[in-house]
Amino acid sequence: MAPQELRYDGQTVVVTGAGGGLGREYAVFFGSRGANVVVNDLGGSFKGEGKGSRAADVVVNEIRSAGGKAVANYDSVENGDAIIKTAIDNFGRIDVLINNAGILRDVSFKNMKQSDWDLIMAVHVKGAYKCARAAWPYFRKQKYGRLISTASAAGLFGSFGQCNYGAAKLALVGFTETLAKEGLKYNILCNTIAPIAASRMTETVMPPDVLNSLKPEWVMPLVAVLTHQSCTETGSIYEAGGGHIAKIRWERAKGALLKTDDSLTPGAIAQKWKEVNNFAEAEHPQGPGNAMELLETAQQLP
Numbered sequence: 001m002a003p004q005e006l007r008y009d010g011q012t013v014v015v016t017g018a019g020g021g022l023g024r025e026y027a028v029f030f031g032s033r034g035a036n037v038v039v040n041d042l043g044g045s046f047k048g049e050g051k052g053s054r055a056a057d058v059v060v061n062e063i064r065s066a067g068g069k070a071v072a073n074y075d076s077v078e079n080g081d082a083i084i085k086t087a088i089d090n091f092g093r094i095d096v097l098i099n100n101a102g103i104l105r106d107v108s109f110k111n112m113k114q115s116d117w118d119l120i121m122a123v124h125v126k127g128a129y130k131c132a133r134a135a136w137p138y139f140r141k142q143k144y145g146r147l148i149s150t151a152s153a154a155g156l157f158g159s160f161g162q163c164n165y166g167a168a169k170l171a172l173v174g175f176t177e178t179l180a181k182e183g184l185k186y187n188i189l190c191n192t193i194a195p196i197a198a199s200r201m202t203e204t205v206m207p208p209d210v211l212n213s214l215k216p217e218w219v220m221p222l223v224a225v226l227t228h229q230s231c232t233e234t235g236s237i238y239e240a241g242g243g244h245i246a247k248i249r250w251e252r253a254k255g256a257l258l259k260t261d262d263s264l265t266p267g268a269i270a271q272k273w274k275e276v277n278n279f280a281e282a283e284h285p286q287g288p289g290n291a292m293e294l295l296e297t298a299q300q301l302p
């Protein structure tokens with residue numbers, strides 16, 4: 001990819017949850033680089049309570065005042081059809097979808113209410129699904145699409161008090177990696193980011209000096225690269241924040257191969273425990289197919 005200024009002229013970009021934080025940063029950037037932008041935001045609290053039009057309107061005005069093209073949409077991402085319809089009705093197309101909207105309902109597992117679980121799943125998982133589902137037929141028909149899902153370190157590694165959020169965020173990894181496989185032949189590229197940035201979501205849990213080193217504008221350039229027409233990356237996960245950008249991947253220990261007969265007992269596994277856990281000769285699987293090869297090898301053990 002040439003390091004020239006990336007542009008998105010004539011393309012329509014939908015950014016969900018673009019009324020603040022990271023989403024606002026993305027929307028303003030795309031608006032400044034020639035794209036038509038749909039600024040979606042429900043306008044509620046970071047816990048998912050309430051709603052309003054102000055958050056999205058402020059960002060739309062900011063983009064328009066700078067000479068860009070943008071329209072607001074105030075639907076919840078659970079109503080993804082309406083969000084994509086806003087793009088089609090106003091601009092006649094959709095090229096890029098950034099599933100960014102999100103909320104937190106942090107609470108220990110012991111004290112979690114059903115509503116804390118349900119609301120997180122509804123906004124993050126159902127929301128991303130509904131928006132992608134509505135955009136997909138357009139992506140396929142035009143043989144072009146760029147989709148970003150927003151995961152989190154909480155999903156990749158677990159995080160105290162965030163089992164609902166962590167579960168939803170890792171669900172988006174499986175979702176996006178699958179869409180990457182299904183979209184490939186239609187030039188629909190789908191990647192996941194796990195950002196870290198100062199926003200109303202993180203300002204309650206991080207001290208000001210740390211927040212100063214985590215500006216949302218330092219996550220935006222990665223999103224710009226992954227959604228540009230020159231990008232070829234798909235099915236990948238990237239961490240981004242505070243000037244650090246890095247790909248994350250799965251690693252599988254070489255493991256143990258055991259004969260598939262009566263000798264495959266708990267004791268046999270216990271004996272090979274070191275091999276099972278030894279990453280010295282690890283590999284980096286990219287699909288279920290890699291595991292099938294191993295199973296076939298195990299079947300053929302003498």
Ligand code: NAD
Nearest residue numbers: 017020021022042043076077100101102152196197199201
């Ligand atoms: P933020 O609260 O500033 O932005 C999220 C936006 O989504 C808000 O403007 C909110 O109104 C909107 N939103 C919430 N529910 C919605 C719904 N149902 N429909 C439409 N819009 C809705 O927080 P942020 O930090 O900018 O978060 C952006 C994304 O990044 C989220 O998915 C979040 O989980 C993820 N993330 C952020 C961090 C971080 O360090 N900030 C870390 C990991 C993941």
